[in-house]
Amino acid sequence: MPSRRLVLAAGAAALGAPHIRTARAQAPIRFCLDWALQGNHGMFALAEERGLFRREGLAIRMDRGFGSGDTAVKVASGAYDIGYTDPSTMVKFNAENPDKRLVSIYQVLDRTAAALTTLRRSRITEPKGVVGKRLGAPEGEASRMLFPAFARAQGIDASAVRWTSMAANLRDTMLAQGQVDAVTGFLFTTHFNLVGVGMPEADIVSWPYAENGLDIYGSAIVARAEWLERNAQQAAGFVRASVEGLKLLLAEPDAGMALLKRREPLFDEALEKRRWFMTRDRGILTPNVREGGTGVLDAARSATLVRVNSEAYGVTNPPNPAEMFTDRFLPPASERRIG
Incomplete structure (x- = not known):
């Protein structure tokens, strides 16, 4: 309009x-x-x-x-x-x-392409499921910095999430290896990086911020x-x-x-x-x-x-x-x- x-x-x-x-x-x-x-x-x-x-x-x-x-x-x-x-x-x-x-x-x-991504084996079935879990991303990375705003939109207590920091090129490998339970990052990057390290697409679960309450x-x-x-x-x-x-x-x-x-x-x-x-x-x-x-x-x-x-x-x-x-x-x- x-x-x-x-x-x-x-x-x-x-x-x-x-x-x-x-x-x-x-x-x-x-x-x-x-x-x-x-x-x-x-x-x-x-x-x-x-x-x-x-x-x-x-x-x-x-x-x-x-x-x-x-x-x-x-x-x-x-x-x-x-x-x-x-x-x-x-x-x-x-x-x-x-x-x-x-x-x-x-x-x-x-x-925005920012998203929360996990694997089915983590048994996280909704964004609130990250509470008490290990969430990974590089320090200062945009999707991690925006996570508190996404958490508010989803009714998540952001302080109840345990962050693990890593270099950007290790994020998806650490998720695939089970060193973290979920990661934040750009959907299009994380998804296909996981495919690239051998994860079946059916096992990848993502919640894009823009489709889940943070429409930017x-x-x-x-x-x-x-x-x-x-x-x-x-x-x-x-x-x-x-x-x-x-x-x-x-x-x-x-x-x-x-x-x-x-x-x-x-x-x-x-x-x-x-x-x-x-x-x-x-x-x-x-x-x-x-x-x-x-x-x-x-x-x-x-x-x-x-x-x-x-x-x-x-x-x-x-x-x-x-x-x-x-x-x-x-x-x-x-x-x-x-x-």
């Missing part, structure tokens, strides 16, 4: 209305992903391969990421112009670095507010090409996986296609998106994301949600219909 669409507040009002240019001189854009190549990144590979970025006058250099927090810092520092990252990582950063403020310009994932946004295309003020055309062109790339990936998943395989020889096309389908079904083709189009924003959900992350990280001066999210660079809703 229009009354609930996010309106850019005064702090971001200086961002000029974008004017899309046709392909002429190619403006170089340094683009950083959130992680190593995964199936959902095929939307960007297809947009580049099919000339959609070139049509917008953009020459893209796309690099892998090393975590959403790392990507956010790299974009804020100017090492990259645009990033693909989880906006939850931006709340604390924006509060502490207002001069390097990051803005979400296209919410690709309408729902997931990964987005972001840029510095200062960069956006000077590069509104490039930002809008990047978003437009990405939206069309998403449509291509929805229609041609095999083509997207093949392009990513060309970039990374170790890329597992079959597994990543399955990861992409889970991402599509659980994080992208939501009721909100089916109604309002990909990238649709809601002021209440944006405010919830800022509030729960501020509580999680002890932020006493939360950023204004309207300064952290904008739909100004999105193409018209008619061009964003998917599903």
Whole structure:
């Protein structure tokens, strides 16, 4: 509904209305992903391969990421112009670095991928079942930091959970080996990592936060507010090409996986296609998106994301949600219909 669409507040009002240019001189854009190549990144590979970025006058250099927090810092520092990252990582950063403020310009994932995951042998049949159990995640990891908010939504006493800390690359192995009873992490990552270490899919049980009381946004295309003020055309062109790339990936998943395989020889096309389908079904083709189009924003959900992350990280001066999210660079809703 229009009354609930996010309106850019005064702090971001200086961002000029974008004017899309046709392909002429190619403006170089340094683009950083959130992680190593995964199936959902095929939307960007297809947009580049099919000339959609070139049509917008953009020459893209796309690099892998090393975590959403790392990507956010790299974009804020100017090492990259645009990033693909989880906006939850931006709340604390924006509060502490207002001069390097990051803005979400296209919410690709309408729902966070954060989830609580266990195995059937643990006999945990509902989120409340983690009380008194061993719950594992790296210290400071986003899904662990958000667990208290998820626990409140589920009526769980978060203090009754016993945490075990480990390196991120050991989390799923420790769950598979029974060293912890459950873990928190990104659904699409944890699920297929467990598959990769030999766990039958029927034995994996997950409760995504967004589907169980903590309905906040997931990964987005972001840029510095200062960069956006000077590069509104490039930002809008990047978003437009990405939206069309998403449509291509929805229609041609095999083509997207093949392009990513060309970039990374170790890329597992079959597994990543399955990861992409889970991402599509659980994080992208939501009721909100089916109604309002990909990238649709809601002021209440944006405010919830800022509030729960501020509580999680002890932020006493939360950023204004309207300064952290904008739909100004999105193409018209008619061009964003998917599903």
